[in-house]
Amino acid sequence: MFTTINPGFFTTIQDEGRWGYQAYGMPVAGAMDRYAYRVANLLVGNKPNAAAIEMTMLGAAFKFDDEQLVAICGADMQAKLNGASVKNWSSFIVPKGSELRFEYAASGCRAYLAVRGGIDVPSVLGSRSTYTRAKVGGLQGRALQQGDVLDIGQDIDSEAGPRTLAAQYIPQYDQKVTLRVLLGPQDDMFPAEAIATFFGSCYTITEEADRMGYRLEGAKITHIDKADIVSDALCFGAIQIPAHGMPIIMMADRQTTGGYAKIGTVIGPDLMKLAQAKPGDSVRFEKVEEPAAVEALRAERQLYLQILESFKPKTAVLSESLQRYYQVNVGGTVYSVAIQEVFE
Amino acid sequence: MILARSALAGSCAEAAAGLKQTEKVVDDGMDSIRLLNAGEQGLVVEFGREINAELNKKVHRLARKLAAQTIAGITEVVPTYRSLLVYFDPLKISRACLADRIEQLLAAQEAQLPEQGEAIGNLVRIPVCYGGEFGPDLEFVAQHNGLTVEEVIRIHTATPYQVYMLGFTPGFPYLGGMSEKIAAPRLEKPRLKIPAGSVGIAGSQTGFYPIESPGGWRLIGRTPIKAFHPESPNPFMFAAGDFLQFTSVAADEFYAIQRRVDNGTYIPEITSLPRG
Structure with a gap:
């Protein structure tokens, strides 16, 4: 208690x-x-x-x-x-x-x-x-x-x-974060120039950044036609672009559905960087393809196993065949020294 | 039904061989169903991009099929107006394999004639006390449409509404099928606190607020039932794909039902709807 x-x-x-x-x-x-x-x-x-x-x-x-x-x-x-x-x-x-x-x-x-x-x-x-x-x-x-x-x-x-x-x-938290993004599901509602702007610009996290979502500001992302869609589901990391053209990244407390076009999704393993970013910090987006995103997820899962492994007590395994013997002369006195390699 | 794949589309085997997997288009003869990315752990099955009762039925039919299949690697399925978000673990099932499984289900769905007698969902009766302090905007909705208050209530209670999806807050139903005759614009300035159970109209949509929340819908009445009961073994009274029918009750009946809801003795009136 x-x-x-x-x-x-x-x-x-x-x-x-x-x-x-x-x-x-x-x-x-x-x-x-x-x-x-x-x-x-x-x-x-x-x-x-x-x-x-x-x-x-x-x-x-x-x-x-x-x-x-x-x-x-x-x-x-x-x-x-x-x-x-x-x-x-x-x-x-x-x-x-x-x-x-x-x-x-x-x-x-x-x-x-x-x-x-x-x-x-x-x-x-x-x-x-x-x-x-x-x-x-x-x-x-x-x-x-x-x-x-x-x-x-x-x-x-x-x-x-x-x-x-x-x-x-131990991750280092930077005031400049780069987030890898998989395009979709509504990237076809944006012209090529807008997608280039999205990946080529630096965005700033506004004061409106909480457990529900992070609003960013920076270069405007335009739509081909309209910004609104018939609401569909929002996943953690979904990047909505309302008519004003500024990204909103949906976080843990996001509502389940939303009505703005989603240009892409921040990949799962990069969301921790955004969760540790504050208003005023800057964000860049980097385009990734699916295999790289899945690989990043695999690497993250691997990391947890490695960390768990690193906590295990280190038991030294001694092998007779790997023992080496030396005679060392220190200040006129001769010492016999046995050296063993120790494996974890 | 012909399943057509775009030139870029991969298959399960191709993905295993390391080929690139991008957007897929499945042509079911009527409209094209698109399989889209929502991050590395999300696959969207998009039946269309508009609000349409038939399209929404297809969404829920696939959602039910996926729920019955228990495909290893699927973590959650979220049906919406016109699409389904399938959450999956890409280290357990590849996107290409998942897409193949979904295409097989869609093909079977098209080929199979709807079975007679198969339930398509539940019809849940929602008792509502209209007007007064419970429905401060009922008069506005009537005036806006050149109707009497009684006519608005009669139209609002006349037909069952399909629950297209739940969203906004836990248990909040987005309903389809309300008559345009009682449509009304949203409030210009949303109310900061709307009591739980408030029934409203926004444009040609209707629904009710399961929990106290801010909102801009025109309030025409209130239901005593609790659509969201987090501590109960059945926390949600209805699911997307079900139908709701509002019925008008007087204030004394409202309070009688409310007492039963509060002491846990209220049994919702639910009937199973056969496929017709």
Whole structure:
């Protein structure tokens, strides 16, 4: 059990999302940055779908009633445990009675706090994700408030202890992001010049950027005829272009259907970059074909396996045949030295 | 039915051989069905680009078929007015293989005559208390169309409406088939808070708000039923492809139904519609 001392700017409970009900108009919600969310759960040995806490721009503060193993990933919100800095992208023990405080995001936009066992709130339509617009999921369907008490669940997958993620798995959040885009489904509603403008220009994220969608501004993208379509389904990353010609990228809390032409879709593995981008940051789009997009997805899945592998204890395997013996003379004294290669 | 593929289209085997897969066009003789990309994990089956009852029936027929098939790798299917978004895992099923499976279903769908007696959906009765505080725009809709309030209610309750799709908010039905005689423009300035259950008209569309939300539809009445009940084992009262029929109830009956809804004893009036 732990208590919210300060809720921060917009702090919600999220998991992988509420899949299976979009046909009923129910948005998916779920973690905006699935990479940071997933790695946070891996760091504490949770199941991939365990509910974690997502903080936005300005972090929250919590007081822990019991000792817990927690992990922090994503935006660097300068976390402090009882006043002492703790490393981002790591898991650590929070002793009983401790305070864990997050501040302003020094880099990135969304930070994830995973607690071993996951956050235990009721599962609604198969998910614990908070969708605030319909007051569904999470804690009473809303963002956390001061005084909210959270229970710990049992979504444990494997043994875990304090760990730090190897540097090669830690993304650097840049204020300039490039997003790979697969054209469609309505790219035929745009002239070739407009598609060239879309891929050739730099767009800025406006203040209207939240869990539902990111509005961008920059060079106008024109339509051949009209911008409106008979509404069809919107996936995570769908890029709508309304009549004003400025892109809107649909995010985790997007409504299930939309009525503007969609020029393309940001590929799944690149959405984490956008989820960590803030108003004022710049975005460029890069055209990819389907095989490259599928390959990127494969690489992302591979990364989770590699990370899990990197947590396994390193057991040295000694092989007699690979032992080498040397005599080393140091300052007149001769030493016999045996050297073995160690394999992981 | 002839399945025609565009020159660029690949097949399952070609994709396995590493050939490029782009847009496909399936010609079912009447209109062309297009298979489009919605990211690496989305395939859109587009039956057309307009609102049309026949087209929408095809969407829901394919959605039902896909639900019954359980093709490995499909994660979710979202039917809309005129297309279907199929979410899939491209590491479990390639787009080309998925497209092949969908084409086979479409071919079977065209070849098969509709079976007599096969249910095409449910007809759900939606009790509505029209006018008064529940329907502040009923008078406007009547005046706008040169009708009496009673005539608007009679027309609005006369026929079942097909649920083309659900969207906007959980359980919000986009209905087809309302008479142009009671059409009315949206409010110029949308209301910030519309109570759950409010029944409205926007242009020639009608529907109701399952949860409290902002909105610009002209409100003509309110239903006591809850179309979205997240804690219930049946969280949604109806699905896309079903039909709704509004019936007029007096205020006392509205409150009686509301009490039963609140204490969980209300049983919605649902009948199965045979294919006709």
